[in-house]
Structures are given as C-alpha cells and as structure tokens.
Amino acid sequence: MSRPLIARIHPAALQNNLAVARRHARGARIMAVVKANGYGHGLRRVAQALWNADGFAVLSLEEAVSLRDLGWDKPILLLEGMFDVTELAECMAQRVTLVVHHAEQIAMLERARPASPLPVFLKLNSGMNRLGFRPRDFHAALARITASPNVGEVTLMSHFATADEAAGVSGQLEIIQAVFANLHHPVSLANSAALLRYRTTRRDWVRPGIMLYGASPFVEEDAHALDLQPAMTLSSRIIAVQTLAPGEAVGYGAGFIADRPVRVGVVACGYADGYPRHAGTGTPVLVNGQRTHTLGRVSMDMLCADLTGIPGAGVGAPVVLWGAGLPVEEVAAAAGTISYELLCAVAQRVPMSEA
Numbered sequence: 530m531s532r533p534l535i536a537r538i539h540p541a542a543l544q545n546n547l548a549v550a551r552r553h554a555r556g557a558r559i560m561a562v563v564k565a566n567g568y569g570h571g572l573r574r575v576a577q578a579l580w581n582a583d584g585f586a587v588l589s590l591e592e593a594v595s596l597r598d599l600g601w602d603k604p605i606l607l608l609e610g611m612f613d614v615t616e617l618a619e620c621m622a623q624r625v626t627l628v629v630h631h632a633e634q635i636a637m638l639e640r641a642r643p644a645s646p647l648p649v650f651l652k653l654n655s656g657m658n659r660l661g662f663r664p665r666d667f668h669a670a671l672a673r674i675t676a677s678p679n680v681g682e683v684t685l686m687s688h689f690a691t692a693d694e695a696a697g698v699s700g701q702l703e704i705i706q707a708v709f710a711n712l713h714h715p716v717s718l719a720n721s722a723a724l725l726r727y728r729t730t731r732r733d734w735v736r737p738g739i740m741l742y743g744a745s746p747f748v749e750e751d752a753h754a755l756d757l758q759p760a761m762t763l764s765s766r767i768i769a770v771q772t773l774a775p776g777e778a779v780g781y782g783a784g785f786i787a788d789r790p791v792r793v794g795v796v797a798c799g800y801a802d803g804y805p806r807h808a809g810t811g812t813p814v815l816v817n818g819q820r821t822h823t824l825g826r827v828s829m830d831m832l833c834a835d836l837t838g839i840p841g842a843g844v845g846a847p848v849v850l851w852g853a854g855l856p857v858e859e860v861a862a863a864a865g866t867i868s869y870e871l872l873c874a875v876a877q878r879v880p881m882s883e884a
C-alpha cells in the first residue's frame with residue numbers, strides 16, 4: 530500500500546462556490562483568480578471546474594499558455610502584467626489582458642510592434658501601496674495608454690487592502706471614486722471579501738479568489754455561513770499508535786508531555802507535505818470523523834493526534850487534516866496564518882485526485 534496522504538479536489542464544490550460568487554456579483558463579470566496553481570488545487574483541474582467563469586486571472590504567461598492549451602477562449606488577466614519586453618510578443622500571441630501598473634510597462638507597450646492591440650487593466654494605487662499609479666499620476670497614465678495604437682480596451686482597476694477587516698473599503702473607495710469620476714471605462718475592484726461584503730465595489734468585473742476554493746476571507750464569519758464548500762480535503766491515515774504513560778513525551782523537543790495515560794495516533798502528514806510546522810499542540814484534526822487535536826511538534830513526515838475519546842481509532846483510521854468537516858481556516862488560525870498560505874503550500878509530493 531502507498532502512503533495514505535492525499536489531497537482530494539471537489540469539482541462540485543468549486544462549481545457551487547462560483548455560483549455563490551455569481552449571486553453576489555449581480556451581473557458583474559467574474560474574473561476567477563486561479564494564480565498559484567489554482568490556490569494549490571491544480572490549475573487545469575480548477576479551470577475545468579470553473580469553465581463558466583467569464584475570465585481567469587493568473588500571474589505568469591506560462592499559466593496563461595496552459596489555459597489556452599485547455600481550449601480556454603475567454604479573457605486571461607495577467608495580474609502583474611509583463612515583466613519584460615520580451616514577453617510582449619507571446620502575450621499578444623496568447624491574447625492575454627495585461628495589468629499595467631507602472632510607467633515602465635507603458636513604455637514597453639509603446640515600443641512594441643504588435644500585430645493587434647492588447648487589452649489592458651490600468652491599475653490605480655488607492656492605498657494598498659503595492660502596485661499601481663498614484664491618484665495624481667493616474668490620468669496621465671490613462672491618457673498615455675489610450676493614445677497608444679498598441680492598446681485595445683482599457684479597464685480601470687484597483688485592489689483593497691482591508692476588505693476582510695473592520696477597516697473595510699470606504700477609505701480606498703472614496704479615492705477610487707474621485708479618480709475614476711467621469712472616466713467611461715469598465716471598472717474592476719472587488720476581491721472575495723469585497724464581493725461578499727460591499728455591494729458598491731461590484732462594478733463590471735469582480736475578481737474572487739479564495740471564496741471559489743471554499744474558504745472564508747473573514748475571521749469572524751465562516752465559509753459555511755457564506756454557503757461556501759471546501760474544494761480541497763487533505764486526508765491521511767493513522768500509521769502507528771503509541772500509549773504514553775504519565776510523564777512521557779512525544780515528538781521532537783518533547784513538545785508534549787502526558788499528564789495521564791494518553792493514546793497517540795501517528796499520522797502520515799508533516800511539514801514536507803505543506804502542513805504548517807507552526808501549528809502547535811491543540812490544532813484541530815478529525816480522526817474517524819471525530820474532532821480531536823494534534824499533540825507536540827509537527828515533524829517532516831508525521832504529526833501526532835490525541836486519540837483520547839476515540840477508542841475505536843487504531844492503525845489505518847482515516848484522518849482529515851482540513852477540508853470536508855474541518856475548515857482550513859481553523860487550522861490556519863491555529864498556526865498563526867491564513868487559509869491561502871496552507872492551500873498554496875500543499876507539496877508536490879502529495880498526490881492529488883478528484884472526488
């Protein structure tokens with residue numbers, strides 16, 4: 530028998546989550562964000578499940594090529610645009626839509642000799658201070674790209690820094706509204722959190738990512754309450770059982786010491802699989818469908834689960850690390866991180882299959 534760790538991807542959940550996004554989008558077109566290998570779920574598999582989206586957003590030209598190879602005909606947005614002028618010819622060949630966020634990219638577009646004009650999303654930095662033109666520079670940038678014969682349709686975009694937090698979007702939205710006032714171009718603003726929470730951010734294109742994979746972007750509102758279903762279940766099995774006497778420890782650094790007799794299940798999943806090493810004792814895990822928690826440190830290939838209260842669980846008992854029955858957000862919170870990081874970090878060595 531092979532190692533029991535497996536990531537199961539649920540196409541029906543992806544489809545359900547896209548339908549939820551549609552409902553919130555109220556007619557806005559959906560640019561499904563599938564960067565980072567479909568948030569770790571596998572780009573091709575995710576694209577096939579989300580084929581009813583109106584566009585896909587990716588990071589690299591290679592990802593765009595994969596989507597075109599699948600037969601995807603609709604828009605593909607390159608979220609950071611092209612990195613260098615040599616990519617432009619291929620961008621044109623692949624009919625990619627470019628984010629333009631920096632003057633250097635405009636210069637590249639102006640110097641190019643394209644066979645046909647390229648559609649562009651021009652990015653406003655409305656306060657995130659990562660990518661985009663400052664409000665005072667935005668109109669000049671827009672004038673420059675609309676004057677270039679190499680540029681086709683122009684959509685205006687911006688990105689929110691705190692749509693998932695109490696601060697919300699109002700500060701940035703005010704800036705966006707002031708800069709975009711009287712400009713007659715399509716607009717794209719909302720990530721998952723903004724789409725779910727702030728109607729005024731919808732506009733022409735929305736850009737949901739995490740919600741499509743069935744995780745909530747909010748700390749205080751879970752995925753189930755938002756009608757989202759987890760698209761990945763990471764599962765394994767118990768491969769050994771130890772019974773600790775009081776005073777005995779388990780794992781590296783003797784990170785957990787028993788104060789009573791404790792049955793410990795050793796699970797085939799470790800940090801080399803992408804499970805977070807910072808998840809301390811007490812991180813939730815399901816064994817035989819019952820909720821329990823980890824004990825001691827996560828090691829490279831294994832972690833330990835408390836089998837107290839699950840007397841029927843022995844070697845071979847099924848374990849869910851996250852997914853169906855155990856939201857990845859909970860595991861992420863226990864490890865001091867966010868669901869995005871865990872989903873993207875599932876290691877290459879973990880087999881993935883559809884279920």
Ligand SMILES: *Cc1c(COP(=O)(O)O)cnc(C)c1O
Nearest residue numbers: 562688720721722736737738739
């Ligand atoms: C990743 C990304 C998104 C999607 O964000 P979620 O929080 O996953 O919904 C949207 N827009 C841009 C520009 C992004 O980089």
